[in-house]
Amino acid sequence: MALICETCIARASDLCGAFAGGEIAVLDAIAVRLRVEAGGYLFHEEASADFVYNISSGMGLLERLASDGRRQIMSFTQPGDFIGLSPTPVYRISAQALTEMTACRWRIGDLEALFGEHPELERRLRLIANRVLATTLDQVFVLGRRNANEKLAYLLLYLAERQARIFGPSDEVWLPMTRGDIADYLGVTVETASRTFGVLRRKGLIALPAADRVVLADRASLAELADREP
Amino acid sequence: MALICETCIARASDLCGAFAGGEIAVLDAIAVRLRVEAGGYLFHEEASADFVYNISSGMGLLERLASDGRRQIMSFTQPGDFIGLSPTPVYRISAQALTEMTACRWRIGDLEALFGEHPELERRLRLIANRVLATTLDQVFVLGRRNANEKLAYLLLYLAERQARIFGPSDEVWLPMTRGDIADYLGVTVETASRTFGVLRRKGLIALPAADRVVLADRASLAELADREP
DNA sequence: CGTATTCTTGATTGGCATCAATCCAGGTGG
DNA sequence: CCACCTGGATTGATGCCAATCAAGAATACG
Numbered sequence: 001m002a003l004i005c006e007t008c009i010a011r012a013s014d015l016c017g018a019f020a021g022g023e024i025a026v027l028d029a030i031a032v033r034l035r036v037e038a039g040g041y042l043f044h045e046e047a048s049a050d051f052v053y054n055i056s057s058g059m060g061l062l063e064r065l066a067s068d069g070r071r072q073i074m075s076f077t078q079p080g081d082f083i084g085l086s087p088t089p090v091y092r093i094s095a096q097a098l099t100e101m102t103a104c105r106w107r108i109g110d111l112e113a114l115f116g117e118h119p120e121l122e123r124r125l126r127l128i129a130n131r132v133l134a135t136t137l138d139q140v141f142v143l144g145r146r147n148a149n150e151k152l153a154y155l156l157l158y159l160a161e162r163q164a165r166i167f168g169p170s171d172e173v174w175l176p177m178t179r180g181d182i183a184d185y186l187g188v189t190v191e192t193a194s195r196t197f198g199v200l201r202r203k204g205l206i207a208l209p210a211a212d213r214v215v216l217a218d219r220a221s222l223a224e225l226a227d228r229e230p
Numbered sequence: 231m232a233l234i235c236e237t238c239i240a241r242a243s244d245l246c247g248a249f250a251g252g253e254i255a256v257l258d259a260i261a262v263r264l265r266v267e268a269g270g271y272l273f274h275e276e277a278s279a280d281f282v283y284n285i286s287s288g289m290g291l292l293e294r295l296a297s298d299g300r301r302q303i304m305s306f307t308q309p310g311d312f313i314g315l316s317p318t319p320v321y322r323i324s325a326q327a328l329t330e331m332t333a334c335r336w337r338i339g340d341l342e343a344l345f346g347e348h349p350e351l352e353r354r355l356r357l358i359a360n361r362v363l364a365t366t367l368d369q370v371f372v373l374g375r376r377n378a379n380e381k382l383a384y385l386l387l388y389l390a391e392r393q394a395r396i397f398g399p400s401d402e403v404w405l406p407m408t409r410g411d412i413a414d415y416l417g418v419t420v421e422t423a424s425r426t427f428g429v430l431r432r433k434g435l436i437a438l439p440a441a442d443r444v445v446l447a448d449r450a451s452l453a454e455l456a457d458r459e460p
Numbered sequence: 461c462g463t464a465t466t467c468t469t470g471a472t473t474g475g476c477a478t479c480a481a482t483c484c485a486g487g488t489g490g
Numbered sequence: 491c492c493a494c495c496t497g498g499a500t501t502g503a504t505g506c507c508a509a510t511c512a513a514g515a516a517t518a519c520g
Contacts, residue, residue: 064371066457072371087360092367115349122352129359130317136366137322141294141302143373144417148508179467187374192508194468211467211517227296378476409499419477424500441485441499 003028008056009166010104013080014131015054018124026114031104042084042095042103049086051105055079058101059176062093063184073185074136076159076177079166082128084108098176143187146227151186152196153225156206160216171219175212233258238286239396240334243310244361245284248354256344261334272314272325272333279316281335285309288331289406292323293414303415304366306389306407309396312358314338328406373417376457381416382426383455386436390446401449405442 005011005024019027034053036042042053045064060077074093077083083095085108115122142154160173167174175182183193197214200206205222207215216222223230235241235254249257264283266272272283275294290307304323307313313325315338345352372384390403397404405412413423427444430436435452437445446452453460 064367066371066375068457070375072374074367074370085360087357087364092364119345122349122356126352126356126359127317129356129363130315133359133363133366134317134322136363136370137294137304139370140304140366140373141296143370144302144414145296145300178465184374189509190467191469191510194466195508198468227298408497420499421478421501422476424498425476428500 004033005031010054010056010080013054013082014124014128015082015121018118018120023118026118027106030110031106034103034105036097036101036103038097038099038101040097040101042097042101043091045092045094046090049084049089049091050107052082052084052108052111053095053103053105055081055083056102056104059098059174060101061096061098061177061181061185063096064093071184072187073181074139075132076162076181076185078162082125085125085129098181148186148188148192148196149199150225150227151188152182152193152200153205153222154228155182155186156214156216157219157222157226157228157230171216173214173216175214179211234263235261240284240286240310243284243312244354244358245312245351248348248350253348256348257336260340261336264333264335266327266331266333268327268329268331270327270331272327272331273321275322275324276320279314279319279321280337282312282314282338282341283325283333283335285311285313286332286334289328289404290331291326291328291407291411291415293326294323301414302417303411304369305362306411306415308392315355315359328411378416378418378422378426379429380455380457381418382412382423382430383435383452384458385412385416386444386446387449387452387456387458387460401446403444403446405444409441 003025005016005028008016010016011024016024016027033056034042036058042060043049043051055077057079062074062077062083064072064074066072075081076098077095084091086092111121111125138154138158142151146154156173159175160170163173164170177185179193179197180190183190186193188196197206197208200222201208203221205216205218205225207217209215219230233255235246235258238246240246241254246254246257263286264272266288272290273279273281285307287309292304292307292313294302294304296302305311306328307325314321316322341351341355368384368388372381376384386403389405390400393403394400407415409423409427410420413420416423418426427436427438430452431438433451435446435448435455437447439445449460
């Protein structure tokens, strides 16, 4: 029996990790595999929130658009992330792929049906929600109370920490998103985002071997800027 | 048997509502009642996150302080709110009382011990986390992408909607918090918060019979400013 | 190789912060 | 009862950070 799950990068993710060894077959059986090309969407704001997703591979983002076009990015996603839970009947965010992306999709009701047999699954969903909430509160603080330099320092350290989980520890961070995406995450304009990269570079805190690769040259100073552990 | 729960304003709250009728005795038995005077704290940032709380009466706020003193308010709390869940071993926020406040406190482990007998309790905790997360994402958008006028319009409509649940629908909103608290919620300064009240008042969108009472005189325009349902 | 998109940089503007003073309400004590 | 005090709220003057407007450079792509 060769389940896709058994070789999946996200096998130990918050969600799938709820099933030990062969148990994963239960989850596998009711999953639908999806592939989305770069620029495509897993789901759209305003669409009926029937499904939840676990990212298997690829990078993406979660965004919300206002009626006048202003955009706020809520999160950058990577393999292992569980997304799509919504307390409202329609999604309040869209999930876009930054690179080619694969994911598993479940009807939320199908997952809930497993809670009886697999209480660990429900516990995981609870923990995921709590963890995402904690991260979002960090973001609230950053958006409300920090300036452009501090915001970017925060994002770079945050991405480094997250990418360490999939690529291993490194001082180099990959930025699969555009400067515009970064700006919309930090609540600034593209120009300010671009200038801020320049500021941190001239200060020697980072190096930019390419637009989409940042070297954290001085983690201590970055951490101080971000008011955070290095 | 006269349980405190039976006459509690928060009897039907997200948490306590998980127990129908007499079942509530289970929750009542392991609850500790607390009273905190205005200005006091239910729990402090950095303290060990052993307890969770359900607000029985009174208004409060959840705040985070940076090492340099900058403050961000994450939420204003009211009766029925469930707070204190933390994915980290220490709280990342403090819970302060704005008025005299009463609350029930549980050791988080004691609640978890009930999950087997009362699966509805775990479901509620999951839903609460999801709902708080959704609200926090709204806040992220507001902090990242809206100007001072829009921010205040959003807060007033949000408070009106929440207070309607405990006081009933009304065009008058009570502001038990100071202008400084409002500023720290919206990510602006006290002066800007104060000026912004003035702007909305001169535009005729609100009236201010007292500093702590706002009349939503023109909900439609406020909703348009906030990009939100009236 | 040409075109489109993204990124960067410059000049200027504008919104909010900062600094500073005054106003006001509630509480206190003479 | 009222002068005084205190913390919060408001208003004004000025400055600064990031937005906006504009142009050019680098990179990706057909």
